[in-house]
Amino acid sequence: MNFLALSSSRGTTFQATLDRIADGSLKSKCIGLITDSPDRGCIQKAKAANIPVVIVDKKPDEPREDFDKRLQQAILQLCTQPKTKNLKPETGAIVACMGWLWILSPWFIRQFPNRILNVHPALLPKYGGKGMFGHHVHDAVLAAKEKESGITIHLMDEGVDTGKILLQKSCPVLPDDTAATLQARVQELEKKYYPKLLQMIDEGSVNLE
Numbered sequence: 001m002n003f004l005a006l007s008s009s010r011g012t013t014f015q016a017t018l019d020r021i022a023d024g025s026l027k028s029k030c031i032g033l034i035t036d037s038p039d040r041g042c043i044q045k046a047k048a049a050n051i052p053v054v055i056v057d058k059k060p061d062e063p064r065e066d067f068d069k070r071l072q073q074a075i076l077q078l079c080t081q082p083k084t085k086n087l088k089p090e091t092g093a094i095v096a097c098m099g100w101l102w103i104l105s106p107w108f109i110r111q112f113p114n115r116i117l118n119v120h121p122a123l124l125p126k127y128g129g130k131g132m133f134g135h136h137v138h139d140a141v142l143a144a145k146e147k148e149s150g151i152t153i154h155l156m157d158e159g160v161d162t163g164k165i166l167l168q169k170s171c172p173v174l175p176d177d178t179a180a181t182l183q184a185r186v187q188e189l190e191k192k193y194y195p196k197l198l199q200m201i202d203e204g205s206v207n208l209e
Helices: 012-022 042-048 064-079 106-111 135-143 179-203
Strands: 002-006 029-035 053-055 094-097 116-120 148-155 165-172
Touching (some): 012 029, 116 179
Parallel strands (some): 002 029, 002 094
């Protein structure tokens, strides 16, 4: 299975996935990285692994769908390189959001139905929806005095954090946790289980339909 990564971050989960490809425990192939700024740390990780990078800058006040149309063209550009054998997301490749900051428009979701993955830093359906990203999620978990948190890897649909859940893993919330310490624990789950889910999809043990 081929996948391409969308990341607006340092790329820690992206790097963990590349590491699993390098050690042979993940058979999938990354055909490219798309990011939204030349300053993102994920770029250097992709270049070190000889993975093509496309930057789709988010313009100030640009309508979401206009940005997503440029994003779609970048994806199709990566998926029609000779070495990818024309494996577009609608027919084969997966679009794997790994720290992607922007909410994707319904128009974009419809271009690649059941092919877009996202990881959310909480146990959905709790603590999802608009505004629930990064430390905001962990702040909310701590404020609610939850005993556990974790990750949810799900298919993206036209809602926000409402798509089909593919995998969830939990971790404890400790009495002295801050948003930063809880986030670090949750990110360890992301780095471990995102590559595992990609392998499960590749093996056919997880159904995206």
